[in-house]
Amino acid sequence: MDRINVWYKSKLVMIGALLVLKLLLLRTFFFGEIYWSGLPGELLSVLGLLCLAELLAPNRGKGVVFWSLNAVFSFLFFSSALYYAHFGTVPTYAVLSGLNQVPQVRASIGALLRPEQFLFFADFVLAAGWQILRAARRRRRGVVYTYFSEERKNRRWGWNAGVAGLLLVSMVSSVYCVSQGKQINNELVRAEKIGFLNYQAVAAISSREEDRIIAEGDIEQTRADIAKLQGSYPYRIQEGAPDYFGIAKGMNLIVIQMESFQNFPINLKLNNGAEITPVLNKLAAEGIYFPHVYQQIGQGNTSDAEFMFNTSIYPTAAVAMSTGYGNRELPSLPRMLQQHGYTANTFHVNKVTFWDRNKLYPALNFNQYYDKAAFKNDHFNDYGASDEEMYRVGVEKMEDLHARNKPFYAQFVTTSSHSPFIVPASFQQIELPDELKGTNLGNYINAVHYTDYAIGQLIEQLKAAGLWDSTMLVFYGDHFGLQPHETSAAEITASLGIPYHETISRFNIPFIIHVPGKELGIVAERAGGQVDMLPTVANLLGLSLDKEDFTALGQDLLNIDRNVFGVRYYLPTGSFFNDEILFIPGQGFEDGQAVSIKTLEPVADFVKYRQDYDYVTSLMKLSDEYVKLLPKRR
Structure with missing residues (x-):
């Protein structure tokens, strides 16, 4: 050779x-x-x-x-x-x-x-x-x-x-x-x-x-299949008029999607007595606070959270929804509100091309988006402007609509608490204990506190502009912030003195609704996900999804007696939360694992949740089928 x-x-x-x-x-x-x-x-x-x-x-x-x-x-x-x-x-x-x-x-x-x-x-x-x-x-x-x-x-x-x-x-x-x-x-x-x-x-x-299979499908049949499947699950024990229906009817709507915002900082004080989120704590005490809501995002991360809030459709997990379905005519909260005279605008300080939002926002039918060029760059982080600057511009636009007697829906997507959670010294608002200074956990708390502080500044501007009394505010986290390999569950527990599970606590995000003039003071214990937010908000605004002929994959959390919802992408397909557990499958259901969302302890006997597993698996398949059958925009 x-x-x-x-x-x-x-x-x-x-x-x-x-x-x-x-x-x-x-x-x-x-x-x-x-x-x-x-x-x-x-x-x-x-x-x-x-x-x-x-x-x-x-x-x-x-x-x-x-x-x-x-x-x-x-x-x-x-x-x-x-x-x-x-x-x-x-x-x-x-x-x-x-x-x-x-x-x-x-x-x-x-x-x-x-x-x-x-x-x-x-x-x-x-x-x-x-x-x-x-x-x-x-x-x-x-x-x-x-x-x-x-x-x-x-x-x-x-x-x-x-x-x-x-x-x-x-x-x-x-x-x-x-x-x-x-x-x-x-x-x-x-x-x-x-x-x-x-x-x-x-x-x-x-x-x-x-x-x-989907190319041969019929979207109306898929919608009927979704309704039939949802009707087979015992969400409500007794039917009746929905609670809290229309208590914010006719009000403006401001939705703030908070970057990397987990639930554990809510109502938490550091060992030096400092509140991490004093503004949100007050809003939660006056309004409706959901302590057991969890992220459901897919590949698109923050943009998938926007997609879910505005559509109540599961991400497919195969592609960022803004990229894969930005060419569709998405049934959405902006479209629904526009039928009732609202103007829908969205604000984000980065370039609109990030995560293909230039496709997503027209697909959701926002009237106008305001991106990087609309804000003065105060060099907060890699994205540019701070949350305070975003709100300053947003209030100007909302004031103009209010002056023209136009009700509005304004979506704000914050970035100031984005990893790696570095807040410039001139923006820092909280004094950290010495043991947290310079740590990833300390940086995260600092960033979350600034996000909360900026919301306080927004509220003051709304009051000064005469918008506070006529505007319902909704706050929720898009996804977790702390990565386990950077900040362990044991470190969080030791530093803050709270129980923390590396999956359940990490996926747990805040969901808070404030209705002006209503001292509600409700802590809603029902477990929920991001697909459940639109139905809940619509109920408060007096919008009946049945009358609007709107197909939602989630539920109104204020009007169900039990809930179950799927999570995939950060967890394997077949994972779900219900009011009691987080379930993660193995090769199938039988070799899966369950953990209590209340005690954070393993649950050995989870056979009784087989119905939830089968239901969620079927529901997410129908959700995928539905979104893929939606018509393309002309």
């Missing part, structure tokens, strides 16, 4: 070995260990790709092809490890398309980087060093080697036949793994059992099958 063929084969073996090592590394990032049971499918899928490259690539280009494959997969594995560190889920090829958003949140992404993640590129550094040394040695010797001069035109058919045989074996293995993976709803378990590359194949095939 000539030297050129030995060189080719050594490249194949070397790149194969490198990719295997990188897949083992990736599995440790995903699962905390290698999990040998899923390793054969993982290795055979890599082998199949390399065999295909060996058979198809021209002899002169094989080295380039192998190293290019290595580079592509190294970047893919690195991105996936980083993605998992933030979202806690194994990404598919579709969700990695969101990498174009990284420059906008570089500070947040930077906080997730770890030295060990760069091991995926270690071989390139070593190879570059080796090539430099080799070139220097050649110059000293005055010798230049060229392997291609020894290439023979005739192929080694025995070698190729062996490679083809291995390719066939890997293809059969992948087909088997894919068929097994399609039966597992839990994405993390699926990736563990069948391997990362086969996991991508399952995602692609499932997406094609869903698109085919």
Whole structure:
């Protein structure tokens, strides 16, 4: 065998070995260990790709092809490890398309980087060093080697036949793994059992099958199926006129979506006596406070929260809803209110193209959006303007509408409490205890307190503008702020003296409604999610969703006797909250885990919640079907 063929084969073996090592590394990032049971499918899928490259690539280009494959997969594995560190889920090829958003949140992404993640590129550094040394040695010797001069035109058919045989074996293995993976709803378990590359194949095939089924669907039939399914679940024990219906009828509506805002700071004092959220505490005491509401966002994070609040539709978790469905005519709160004479505007200090909001806002039918260009940049953080500046501009626009006797819906999306939670010294409003200064938890509390302070400034401006007495205010968190690998549950408990569960407490977000002139003082214990917010707000505004012919996937939290709602993306498909537990499936329901949302302790006997599991799984499938059948905007 000539030297050129030995060189080719050594490249194949070397790149194969490198990719295997990188897949083992990736599995440790995903699962905390290698999990040998899923390793054969993982290795055979890599082998199949390399065999295909060996058979198809021209002899002169094989080295380039192998190293290019290595580079592509190294970047893919690195991105996936980083993605998992933030979202806690194994990404598919579709969700990695969101990498174009990284420059906008570089500070947040930077906080997730770890030295060990760069091991995926270690071989390139070593190879570059080796090539430099080799070139220097050649110059000293005055010798230049060229392997291609020894290439023979005739192929080694025995070698190729062996490679083809291995390719066939890997293809059969992948087909088997894919068929097994399609039966597992839990994405993390699926990736563990069948391997990362086969996991991508399952995602692609499932997406094609869903698109085919939906293309043949009928949206009115889907709406009827949703209504029938919801009617089968005992949300209410007794029917009757809804409580609190229309207590804010005719009022303006201001909705403030608070960035990275968890529920635990509400009504919490630090050991130096400082209240973290004094403004929101007062609003909650006067209005309606829901202490057991949880995030349900998908890939789009903050933009998915906006989508859910305004539509009461589940994110598909396959793509940011602003990106995937920004071309649709979305049934929404702005559209509903516009039918009653309202003007709907939305405010966000970043560029409207971030998370494709330039598509989302027209899809939701906001009359006007105000983005970066509308605000004076006071250099609060990477996004630019502070919450105070956003509210200043917002009040000006609302005053103008009020002067023209136009009721309004104003949505504000805050950014001042975005990770990495660095508040400039000139904006800081709270004195932290010494033990919290300089910590991630301390920075978070500082940022949350500033968000609360800025809301107080907004309220003062509303009162000065004569808008306070005619405006209902709604506040909710978009998603969690504290990452477990940066701030552990044990650290939060020790520092603040509160019970904290790394999943339940992290997903728990505030939901507060203030109706002027109504001393309600309600603490509503019903568990809920972000899909439940629109129905709850609509009831208070005197809007009947049945009369409006509006399909909502959530429920009015003030008028149900029990609730259940699904969560996916940060948790595997099939996860749900109800009034008692958080449930996370294993390979299915039977091997899942349950935790009490009240005691934060494991619940061993969860068999009685099987109905909730089946119901939520069916409801989310119908939600996906519904949103995909919505008409495109003209």
